[in-house]
Amino acid sequence: xxxxxxxxxxxxxxxxxxxxxxxxxxxxxxxxxxxxxxxxxxxxxxxxxxxxxxxxxxxxxxxxxxxxxxxxxxxxxxxxxxxxxxxxxxxxxxxxxxxxxxxxxxxxxxxxxxxxxxxxxxxxxxxxxxxxxxxxxxxxxxxxxxxxxxxxxxxxxxxxxxxxxxxxxxxxxxxxxxxxxxxxxxxxxxxxxxxxxxxxxxxxxxxxxxxxxxxxxxxxxxxxxxxxxxxxxxxxxxxxxxxxxxxxxxxxxxxxxxxxxxxxxxxxxxxxxxxxxxxxxxxxxxxxxxxxxxxxxxxxxxxxxxxxxxxxxxxxxxxxxxxxxxxxxxxxxxxxxxxxxxxxxxxxxxxxxxxxxxxxxxxxxxxxxxxxxxxxxxxxxxxxxxxxxxxxxxxxxxxxxxxxxxxxxxxxxxxxxxxxxxxxxxxxxxxxxxxxxxxxxxxxxxxxxxxxxxxxxxxxxxxxxxxxxxxxxxx
Amino acid sequence: xxxxxxxxxxxxxxxxxxxxxxxxxxxxxxxxxxxxxxxxxxxxxxxxxxxxxxxxxxxxxxxxxxxxxxxxxxxxxxxxxxxxxxxxxxxxxxxxxxxxxxxxxxxxxxxxxxxxxxxxxxxxxxxxxxxxxxxxxxxxxxxxxxxxxxxxxxxxxxxxxxxxxxxxxxxxxxxxxxxxxxxxxxxxxxxxxxxxxxxxxxxxxxxxxxxxxxxxxxxxxxxxxxxxxxxxxxxxxxxxxxxxxxxxxxxxxxxxxxxxxxxxxxxxxxxxxxxxxxxxxxxxxxxxxxxxxxxxxxxxxxxxxxxxxxxxxxxxxxxxxxxxxxxxxxxxxxxxxxxxxxxxxxxxxxxxxxxxxxxxxxxxxxxxxxxxxxxxxxxxxxxxxxxxxxxxxxxxxxxxxxxxxxxxxxxxxxxxxxxxxxxxxxxxxxxxxxxxxxxxxxxxxxxxxxxxxxxxxxxxxxxxxxxxxxxxxxx
Numbered sequence: 001x002x003x004x005x006x007x008x009x010x011x012x013x014x015x016x017x018x019x020x021x022x023x024x025x026x027x028x029x030x031x032x033x034x035x036x037x038x039x040x041x042x043x044x045x046x047x048x049x050x051x052x053x054x055x056x057x058x059x060x061x062x063x064x065x066x067x068x069x070x071x072x073x074x075x076x077x078x079x080x081x082x083x084x085x086x087x088x089x090x091x092x093x094x095x096x097x098x099x100x101x102x103x104x105x106x107x108x109x110x111x112x113x114x115x116x117x118x119x120x121x122x123x124x125x126x127x128x129x130x131x132x133x134x135x136x137x138x139x140x141x142x143x144x145x146x147x148x149x150x151x152x153x154x155x156x157x158x159x160x161x162x163x164x165x166x167x168x169x170x171x172x173x174x175x176x177x178x179x180x181x182x183x184x185x186x187x188x189x190x191x192x193x194x195x196x197x198x199x200x201x202x203x204x205x206x207x208x209x210x211x212x213x214x215x216x217x218x219x220x221x222x223x224x225x226x227x228x229x230x231x232x233x234x235x236x237x238x239x240x241x242x243x244x245x246x247x248x249x250x251x252x253x254x255x256x257x258x259x260x261x262x263x264x265x266x267x268x269x270x271x272x273x274x275x276x277x278x279x280x281x282x283x284x285x286x287x288x289x290x291x292x293x294x295x296x297x298x299x300x301x302x303x304x305x306x307x308x309x310x311x312x313x314x315x316x317x318x319x320x321x322x323x324x325x326x327x328x329x330x331x332x333x334x335x336x337x338x339x340x341x342x343x344x345x346x347x348x349x350x351x352x353x354x355x356x357x358x359x360x361x362x363x364x365x366x367x368x369x370x371x372x373x374x375x376x377x378x379x380x381x382x383x384x385x386x387x388x389x390x391x392x393x394x395x396x397x398x399x400x401x402x403x404x405x406x407x408x409x410x411x412x413x414x415x416x417x418x419x420x421x422x423x424x425x426x427x428x429x430x431x432x433x434x435x436x437x438x439x440x441x442x443x444x445x446x447x448x449x450x451x452x453x454x455x456x457x458x459x460x461x462x463x464x465x466x467x468x469x470x471x472x473x474x475x
Numbered sequence: 476x477x478x479x480x481x482x483x484x485x486x487x488x489x490x491x492x493x494x495x496x497x498x499x500x501x502x503x504x505x506x507x508x509x510x511x512x513x514x515x516x517x518x519x520x521x522x523x524x525x526x527x528x529x530x531x532x533x534x535x536x537x538x539x540x541x542x543x544x545x546x547x548x549x550x551x552x553x554x555x556x557x558x559x560x561x562x563x564x565x566x567x568x569x570x571x572x573x574x575x576x577x578x579x580x581x582x583x584x585x586x587x588x589x590x591x592x593x594x595x596x597x598x599x600x601x602x603x604x605x606x607x608x609x610x611x612x613x614x615x616x617x618x619x620x621x622x623x624x625x626x627x628x629x630x631x632x633x634x635x636x637x638x639x640x641x642x643x644x645x646x647x648x649x650x651x652x653x654x655x656x657x658x659x660x661x662x663x664x665x666x667x668x669x670x671x672x673x674x675x676x677x678x679x680x681x682x683x684x685x686x687x688x689x690x691x692x693x694x695x696x697x698x699x700x701x702x703x704x705x706x707x708x709x710x711x712x713x714x715x716x717x718x719x720x721x722x723x724x725x726x727x728x729x730x731x732x733x734x735x736x737x738x739x740x741x742x743x744x745x746x747x748x749x750x751x752x753x754x755x756x757x758x759x760x761x762x763x764x765x766x767x768x769x770x771x772x773x774x775x776x777x778x779x780x781x782x783x784x785x786x787x788x789x790x791x792x793x794x795x796x797x798x799x800x801x802x803x804x805x806x807x808x809x810x811x812x813x814x815x816x817x818x819x820x821x822x823x824x825x826x827x828x829x830x831x832x833x834x835x836x837x838x839x840x841x842x843x844x845x846x847x848x849x850x851x852x853x854x855x856x857x858x859x860x861x862x863x864x865x866x867x868x869x870x871x872x873x874x875x876x877x878x879x880x881x882x883x884x885x886x887x888x889x890x891x892x893x894x895x896x897x898x899x900x901x902x903x904x905x906x907x908x909x910x911x912x913x914x915x916x917x918x919x920x921x922x923x924x925x926x927x928x929x930x931x932x933x934x935x936x937x938x939x940x941x942x943x944x945x946x947x948x949x950x
Contacts, residue, residue: 003949042925043724048930048931048932048933048942049932049933049934050932050934050935050936050937054942059949059950060949060950244725246724247723247724247725248722248723248724248725249518249721249722249723249724249928249930250719250722250723447934448932448933448934448935449933450517450930450931450932450933451928451930452927452928452929452930453724453926453927453928454927455523455724455925455926455927456523456925457523457524457525457923457925458523458524458923458924458925459524459525459922459923460525460923461525462525462949465949466949467523467529467946467947467948467949468945468946468947468948468949468950469944469945469946470943470944470945470946471942471943471944471945472942472943473942473943474478474534474535474937474940474941474942474943475534475535475943
């Protein structure tokens, strides 16, 4: 264990020197989580397929419980139960359009993770930084459990429990727990827990701040403690289902419609049915779930006693319990939707549930079609202050304040952009595949994925660390 | 599959050019076995531990069903269900004594396999070639099912089904099926099927040739056909037990005495008990077996309805059925011992069953203690022509002919050497461990082994081939 302890120190030092300006110390966060989770699972897994250019390099790192796909270099890092999905990295030869700039790419893009500690974190999408189009880097960064690093190069930063950075380049920032940041670029900023902040520079800003009393109930994470709250209690009973997750490399089979991919590392229980063109990612949990054609259930999402209509998106970390979603409902990162038998939830078609939304019902509730939904909703009355009709919203002008949500700028651009993004997600996932190669998405391309299981040293100084590993295409 | 087909062609061409002098063509042997077995199992496995220096390099190769431990480079090769065990490779800094020469070693030894096709082959021990002390190479070589390449660097050669090359450097040779060669060095020779040939240059020669009519019953392998016979029929019913052998990396646990290692990739069935300091290697099969203290059951051996007394050796590929072995009985490579309930076999202490011996009983038989045993034994009468008391043999002088066995030279040296080798095997395997580090052997050192499962591409041109993989110590 000696090298593992040295590695933790190295990471802590590197991150702290970046965050000294904000007066933030990651030491106890890292120490507690390393101790709390280390040893639970020693297996890591990488996927291999001809559809995803591969280059994996692991050096002086601990990777246990983590999953890798595509091109990724990890050096001097600890990745615990994290998903590093390089299946949306940009390709060599591509002309990358960002805003009105187009950048030709000379290499296949690669995810690089260095001097970082990621616990139960999702890394996905690709670098949205024009300065670094071929490298999606995560350097000197600490991410706490259930964080999402989505298309967000990060340097010298801390991302709290259930925090998300999305399509944003992040330098020397502290992202509080359950904060969601999608802002193009942020530097030297501290975002309070429960901040929901989206910004399209020059066009619009969306801001919502959770009441800390509400937030504390769902998720709190003090320095030197493990995270606590409803979100943690919710996941707890399902932990066993994922124990030793990557111990086997055997290809599983779960009945599903044509063009679907159901990860053998997802849990499928009870009366669960899966339609065509569906993606069920590793580490997702389905119990008595109906997943209709073209929908997807992404990493660390839970769908329990629920129906997802056609082309719904359950984004990374979304929890959907006791709910019926009509067509093309989008449920954003880490959202928590909980109906019960007595108080079921239905969501009308084309609704957009913002990332990090909490819908935790005390009475039956129907959310009408075509709503934008955010905040904390328990009953019918909350709909007035935490939802808005998307068409009405898009056609408005000027700044909008609804409840604690504050919007400035071009509402039409915001709604159009969000709708486009949902279409893009559905396309990427293969929701519209009709048997032709050109419409293939993740659900179809993963058909020929094979799994590879790697383990760390089990004793001695290097216990918990992996040997140096380099995997490339055949040469 | 295109690259796999090209790879087979490459290997065939390279081997054939080496064997053109002997007029031998490996093409149909390779083609038939590649077709016969390919696809049965896609998983390969490598062990990782701090006790075995690691360096694995795989390039343009197919490895399915194979197991690797230690330092090994594989290039342009097909390894199917083969065991590449680098746990007896020589270490850097060691002074290697061979005969009266001592050679200082500047590197950890490595197994290199290039342009070769190995089907269900065991590679073990280390290079016994003074010219190549740090590299145990297997180049341009084809080995058929159940071959053993034991401490035997090989170049441009063919090793037939159940053939063994042992402590011998082999250049441009054809080793017929079930031939056993231990001869220091052989060049441009063709050894007929069923040849048992041991030679200590300048000291002695042991020669036995199986009657081809007998051999055909047990094992025959015609060009363009799959191998057939009792040995193949014997293994057939157990194939299922090994299907998808390396699919899981989970550490198994089988009750055994202190200091024992029971591979989770061995099959343990029925009422099987395992004493202390025992090594049960991967791919061995135990059913209603008693394995007493200090004994070992090596790769591809079967111990069924049998008792191994203390410090017995069931060498690679040995089959022991319906037999009771007293203390320190050695059963050599690929030997076949079959008693039945009506015709049980007992073997007295200190017996040496030569490699490639067939004992297939038609009546109950007791082999007295301290015998050297070879050839084909069915009953009491056969003992006279195919066994000899070891002390009597050792004290004799001049050439000896017993039945079809012909011995020339120093019998005392032969017996002494064999006994020393058995002691060495027991020590290496950890049979004498008493809790101190210095007596540790394989059985003890494998305690902290972790398993890693790798797979080939599952579709496209590279189907069946592995990506380029390089695994080294942490740097």
